[in-house]
Amino acid sequence: MNKAILAGVAVFALLGAILSIPMVQHADAADSKTVKKDTKKVTKTKGAKSTGKTTSAATVEIAKGSGDNESCEKGNKCFAPFETKVTKGGTVTWINKDSAKHAIASGNIKSGTDGKFDSGLIDADGKFSQKFDQAGTYEYFDTIHPWMKGKVVVS
């Protein structure tokens, strides 16, 4: 694990060194600053989403690249947010932001689907909505990409 991280950091640093050469030549300091600011803003918004409040209509994004790359499992980033909170009788809508199709079902990878809900295939840019009439915690996972998991808390 640590080796993989170190290798990743090394590759990133190397790429950074290569990419920084043309940047220094072509972009002035003001441009670089703007880009940095924007990146920070996006990260902040994502963080706020994952600590979302309980609402009657919640949205979950199926993360871009989550079908190709198991690394989204680390830090529970395959679904954003990982834990979705809705009020009793509320609806959760999953939006597929990935280019791959996804299929989510209630349950977990260890014991399998439990039949409470099943999206079938969700196309790229497709959506799936599920109403939750009973309070409780609903685990779900992707039956095509079993590393993808999330949770709906109904209260």
Ligand SMILES: [Cu+2]
């Ligand atoms: Cu999937």
